[in-house]
Amino acid sequence: MKERGITTITLKKINKEKVYQYIYRKKITSKQQIVQELQMGLSTVSQNLNVLEQEGLIERKGNFDSTGGRKAQAIQIVPDVKIAIGVGILKDMFHIAAVNLYGEAIRKDTFSIPYRNTEEYYQQVTDEIKEFIAQNHYAEDKILGVSIAIQGIISPDGSAVTYGAILNNAEMKLSDYADRLPYPSRLEHDSKAAAYLELWNHNELDSAVVFLLNRNLGGAVITNHCVHQGMSMHSGTLEHMCINHEGPLCYCGNRGCLETYCSANALEAAAAMPVRDFFEKLRTEKSPAFSQIWKDYLEHLAFAMKNLNMVVDSPIIISGYLAPYFAEEDILYLLDCINHSAPFQMNREQILVGTHGQYTPAIGAALFYVEEFIRKEVI
Numbered sequence: 001m002k003e004r005g006i007t008t009i010t011l012k013k014i015n016k017e018k019v020y021q022y023i024y025r026k027k028i029t030s031k032q033q034i035v036q037e038l039q040m041g042l043s044t045v046s047q048n049l050n051v052l053e054q055e056g057l058i059e060r061k062g063n064f065d066s067t068g069g070r071k072a073q074a075i076q077i078v079p080d081v082k083i084a085i086g087v088g089i090l091k092d093m094f095h096i097a098a099v100n101l102y103g104e105a106i107r108k109d110t111f112s113i114p115y116r117n118t119e120e121y122y123q124q125v126t127d128e129i130k131e132f133i134a135q136n137h138y139a140e141d142k143i144l145g146v147s148i149a150i151q152g153i154i155s156p157d158g159s160a161v162t163y164g165a166i167l168n169n170a171e172m173k174l175s176d177y178a179d180r181l182p183y184p185s186r187l188e189h190d191s192k193a194a195a196y197l198e199l200w201n202h203n204e205l206d207s208a209v210v211f212l213l214n215r216n217l218g219g220a221v222i223t224n225h226c227v228h229q230g231m232s233m234h235s236g237t238l239e240h241m242c243i244n245h246e247g248p249l250c251y252c253g254n255r256g257c258l259e260t261y262c263s264a265n266a267l268e269a270a271a272a273m274p275v276r277d278f279f280e281k282l283r284t285e286k287s288p289a290f291s292q293i294w295k296d297y298l299e300h301l302a303f304a305m306k307n308l309n310m311v312v313d314s315p316i317i318i319s320g321y322l323a324p325y326f327a328e329e330d331i332l333y334l335l336d337c338i339n340h341s342a343p344f345q346m347n348r349e350q351i352l353v354g355t356h357g358q359y360t361p362a363i364g365a366a367l368f369y370v371e372e373f374i375r376k377e378v379i
């Protein structure tokens with residue numbers, strides 16, 4: 001008797017989740033469509049829709065056009081019934097993004113507070129996160145969690161940073177944030193967070209190499225539709241690939257890492273001006289000096305892309321801060337450089353460009369909680 005009771009409850013839950021998942025995937029649908037596609041009885045579907053609506057998970061909004069009879073009601077999920085918060089910590093600033101259940105950044109903000117490994121800093125960041133949530137009128141139970149993207153390698157158990165040469169934050173712990181926040185929270189390596197967002201936006205990809213062109217360079221490898229972590233969590237750190245062993249000194253202590261040629265910092269140093277001004281001058285003034293700096297940059301990038309394509313035969317995703325500055329002619333130039341002396345040619349479709357700029361790691365980090373919620377709701 002007892003067992004049967006549990007089975008019935010489980011079945012009810014499965015049906016509810018199936019209906020929610022279907023609506024989530026379709027984005028907009030009708031009761032009739034759910035009945036047909038899920039091959040579920042009309043009364044079961046109606047019952048589940050009522051429950052989901054009462055729980056605030058779905059809404060019925062507007063009607064489909066109909067050729068006769070009653071118009072079908074349009075059903076969709078409520079994308080902001082839950083919100084995940086993503087934070088991107090950088091040396092001189094941090095970003096906060098509020099992400100809905102479709103992975104869209106619905107609010108974002110930047111705070112010019114430089115990183116310091118002090119109690120005051122962690123207090124300041126967590127206060128700003130709470131203020132951001134309050135200002136946007138998100139109730140506490142709406143927040144799925146706060147996911148913090150860090151420039152540094154995170155320990156496999158997620159509790160601390162194990163390598164943090166940029167921010168000198170190898171002492172940073174999850175508890176520095178978690179103890180001050182009334183929400184679940186977690187740390188994420190910023191490059192991997194960026195890769196989650198790119199994977200989310202390119203769901204069709206099985207594999208990819210992600211170049212995170214941020215102030216500091218980052219990277220990630222996607223295989224089997226997953227971001228590859230590695231034995232000690234440093235898979236995809238293409239920023240420390242050596243491309244010239246006599247090159248400039250990298251913050252890691254070695255010479256000629258890709259970081260020293262292809263990070264936004266390296267580009268700014270070469271141009272002796274902020275990135276925004278550089279591109280403005282490059283595109284409008286078309287001076288040979290600026291063109292040369294940009295060509296050098298693209299050639300170094302292409303060198304790394306060509307070599308990595310030999311390791312992972314997949315599309316390449318250009319992501320992060322510099323990505324929105326890439327024009328079609330830049331992609332074609334990259335391809336020319338890649339294919340100039342490669343045994344295997346890459347084509348235009350293999351180079352993808354991300355669109356979220358400097359917010360990419362923050363948004364990508366937040367997706368962890370979105371996916372967790374959707375999985376819980378739908379599996």
Ligand SMILES: [Zn+2]
Nearest residue numbers: 240250252257
């Ligand atoms: Zn290095």
